Amino acid sequence: MMKIAVDAMGGDNAPQVIVEGIEKARDEWTDLEFVLYGDETKIKEYLKDDKRIKIVNTDEEILGTDEPVKAIRSKKNSSMVLAAKSVKNKEADAMLSLGNTGALLAAGIFIVGRIKQVSRPALMPTLPVTNSSLGVNVLDVGANAEAKATYLQQWAIMGSIYAHDIKQIEEPRVALLNNGTESDKGDPLHKEAYDLLKNTEGINFIGNVESNDILAGVADVIVTDGFTGNAALKATEGTATILLSQLKNALLNNGFFTKMGAAIVAPSLKSLKDMFDTSKAGGAVLLGLKSPVVKAHGAADAKTVFYTVKQIYGMLLNDTINKSNKYFEQMEEKK
Amino acid sequence: MMKIAVDAMGGDNAPQVIVEGIEKARDEWTDLEFVLYGDETKIKEYLKDDKRIKIVNTDEEILGTDEPVKAIRSKKNSSMVLAAKSVKNKEADAMLSLGNTGALLAAGIFIVGRIKQVSRPALMPTLPVTNSSLGVNVLDVGANAEAKATYLQQWAIMGSIYAHDIKQIEEPRVALLNNGTESDKGDPLHKEAYDLLKNTEGINFIGNVESNDILAGVADVIVTDGFTGNAALKATEGTATILLSQLKNALLNNGFFTKMGAAIVAPSLKSLKDMFDTSKAGGAVLLGLKSPVVKAHGAADAKTVFYTVKQIYGMLLNDTINKSNKYFEQMEEKK
Numbered sequence: 001m002m003k004i005a006v007d008a009m010g011g012d013n014a015p016q017v018i019v020e021g022i023e024k025a026r027d028e029w030t031d032l033e034f035v036l037y038g039d040e041t042k043i044k045e046y047l048k049d050d051k052r053i054k055i056v057n058t059d060e061e062i063l064g065t066d067e068p069v070k071a072i073r074s075k076k077n078s079s080m081v082l083a084a085k086s087v088k089n090k091e092a093d094a095m096l097s098l099g100n101t102g103a104l105l106a107a108g109i110f111i112v113g114r115i116k117q118v119s120r121p122a123l124m125p126t127l128p129v130t131n132s133s134l135g136v137n138v139l140d141v142g143a144n145a146e147a148k149a150t151y152l153q154q155w156a157i158m159g160s161i162y163a164h165d166i167k168q169i170e171e172p173r174v175a176l177l178n179n180g181t182e183s184d185k186g187d188p189l190h191k192e193a194y195d196l197l198k199n200t201e202g203i204n205f206i207g208n209v210e211s212n213d214i215l216a217g218v219a220d221v222i223v224t225d226g227f228t229g230n231a232a233l234k235a236t237e238g239t240a241t242i243l244l245s246q247l248k249n250a251l252l253n254n255g256f257f258t259k260m261g262a263a264i265v266a267p268s269l270k271s272l273k274d275m276f277d278t279s280k281a282g283g284a285v286l287l288g289l290k291s292p293v294v295k296a297h298g299a300a301d302a303k304t305v306f307y308t309v310k311q312i313y314g315m316l317l318n319d320t321i322n323k324s325n326k327y328f329e330q331m332e333e334k335k
Numbered sequence: 336m337m338k339i340a341v342d343a344m345g346g347d348n349a350p351q352v353i354v355e356g357i358e359k360a361r362d363e364w365t366d367l368e369f370v371l372y373g374d375e376t377k378i379k380e381y382l383k384d385d386k387r388i389k390i391v392n393t394d395e396e397i398l399g400t401d402e403p404v405k406a407i408r409s410k411k412n413s414s415m416v417l418a419a420k421s422v423k424n425k426e427a428d429a430m431l432s433l434g435n436t437g438a439l440l441a442a443g444i445f446i447v448g449r450i451k452q453v454s455r456p457a458l459m460p461t462l463p464v465t466n467s468s469l470g471v472n473v474l475d476v477g478a479n480a481e482a483k484a485t486y487l488q489q490w491a492i493m494g495s496i497y498a499h500d501i502k503q504i505e506e507p508r509v510a511l512l513n514n515g516t517e518s519d520k521g522d523p524l525h526k527e528a529y530d531l532l533k534n535t536e537g538i539n540f541i542g543n544v545e546s547n548d549i550l551a552g553v554a555d556v557i558v559t560d561g562f563t564g565n566a567a568l569k570a571t572e573g574t575a576t577i578l579l580s581q582l583k584n585a586l587l588n589n590g591f592f593t594k595m596g597a598a599i600v601a602p603s604l605k606s607l608k609d610m611f612d613t614s615k616a617g618g619a620v621l622l623g624l625k626s627p628v629v630k631a632h633g634a635a636d637a638k639t640v641f642y643t644v645k646q647i648y649g650m651l652l653n654d655t656i657n658k659s660n661k662y663f664e665q666m667e668e669k670k
Binding site for chain 2: 130142145146177179185186187188190210211212213214215216224226227228230231232233234235236237238239240241242243244246247250251254257258260261262263264265267268269271272275
């Protein structure tokens with residue numbers, strides 16, 4: 001039996017979508033049990049069956065607007081902090097939250113704790129790609145404002161093991177996000193990272209990619225410093241959001257005939273929306289911690305919560321975290 | 336009479352679209368004359384009237400695949416190098432090219448030459464925004480892989496003067512691209528840049544923006560280091576390209592009824608395409624040089640060439656370059 005600690009109060013639609021998603025996951029995987037941290041009264045409003053689901057009542061909540069590190073330190077009885085503590089104390093094997101990303105990073109690093117050989121944990125979402133449903137894992141997208149080449153090397157290894165275990169890709173293609181595809185591109189950090197990655201055993205490094213190719217499916221894992229990764233991710237999200245909203249506007253606010261045409265093309269446009277739907281990939285993983293800590297989108301629905309449990313379940317079954325550990329230990333020994 | 340040196344051989348549709356765009360511009364502004372550098376035979380195929388248009392025959396061409404600095408040094412008789420030299424020698428007041436961006440940067444820096452007080456020239460395109468036809472100027476998007484806070488300050492000043500002169504915005508809103516909107520966000524470079532910008536006289540600094548807001552029209556000028564700017568720009572372009580191509584696919588490859596619906600919604604979708612059409616803004620300016628050097632997109636059409644001339648004309652009429660010069664000289668004196 002494996003146990004997942006759930007921050008039931010994070011996100012826009014908590015605790016409803018969380019309770020619904022967790023119940024569905026509980027019915028699907030019989031060797032999983034859950035502890036929901038949150039407002040017991042509210043949780044019970046939605047919980048139909050408490051089989052393998054325990055509730056720990058909490059009366060504090062970390063808000064999306066809270067300053068992350070301060071929130072973790074001052075709101076010691078919040079659902080997020082208590083869930084993280086249960087992982088630290090080995091009462092749970094992994095943690096799931098839809099809450100404040102910065103606070104979850106802080107909870108992961110300061111409470112759950114990082115793997116000794118990983119200098120800096122990285123945040124890794126799965127982005128959609130045009131040619132595969134497996135998407136691309138990008139790390140780091142913002143857990144760290146500064147990076148060293150050795151961090152990027154560690155992230156490449158962890159991302160590659162993840163893509164192997166969870167996306168079941170035999171030899172995941174690992175690329176470096178850079179300002180050109182040629183091998184000599186980049187600032188000193190990215191040049192050094194390129195050389196390190198080229199000489200890293202056990203990963204399939206395919207060279208540099210530029211950010212206009214992130215969604216084109218040219219790699220399975222893309223490593224980047226957190227500052228650039230954050231900018232590329234947000235530019236991608238911002239452009240997609242603006243374009244899709246302008247598309248909706250164009251179709252619905254241009255009179256009767258356009259609306260009629262829109263109704264005709266709607267089923268086909270759904271495929272466009274589906275391409276950008278990565279809910280089946282689960283959430284963003286904070287890699288480099290002693291246990292899986294996964295952040296689902298604040299606007300996630302029950303389906304996404306379900307798939308995020310699936311993702312965590314896969315990491316637990318495959319012992320993905322410990323594989324990274326072992327790799328890093330072997331690296332140390334070789335030195 | 337002002338003279339613009341034109342590299343007539345750069346870009347995907349050279350020299351046709353260049354000749355057509357230049358002729359249109361020549362008819363529009365009677366105080367402009369042009370020197371077209373390129374294959375005289377090919378240029379003459381398209382040139383209808385040589386009034387105020389001189390041709391200088393060249394037999395070398397810098398290709399899109401050429402290594403920039405090497406190309407500039409070895410292809411001394413190329414249309415791009417000769418056009419740049421004519422600006423350096425004051426035979427022309429400005430330069431326009433649709434060719435290899437890296438090579439044009441090198442030609443601008445090594446041949447035309449930079450303003451003494453500008454440490455590093457920056458490449459500045461105009462990106463579309465949802466709420467204004469004026470778009471947003473972003474710099475640097477890739478002329479420099481590395482940056483210092485003082486560079487960003489210089490770029491902010493030049494970008495602001497440009498937005499004032501060419502977009503006719505009284506007090507252009509200048510923002511810093513960062514990994515969060517709060518004033519304490521960023522790595523050391525961006526924190527230092529924030530403090531510098533906050534205390535820079537003569538610009539209207541409005542704080543940090545994140546890259547998901549670039550297209551939202553929250554600022555008139557956004558400054559960023561070239562590595563991050565490059566990643567954000569390419570992620571924006573890549574996402575827009577992929578989404579629009581998937582949209583086209585969805586509408587045209589889903590059977591007869593969808594195609595019929597697509598025909599109905601087509602006029603409305605044009606507004607979507609128009610939003611992302613920045614051809615009226617001209618090309619990307621290499622700011623920080625002694626004379627205007629502007630790069631239009633390799634796939635630009637005659638209309639874009641025309642508007643790029645308009646953009647250069649505006650910079651010449653307003654003496655935009657010298658305004659930056661004067662600003663920097665006054666800054667020096669105050670020290």
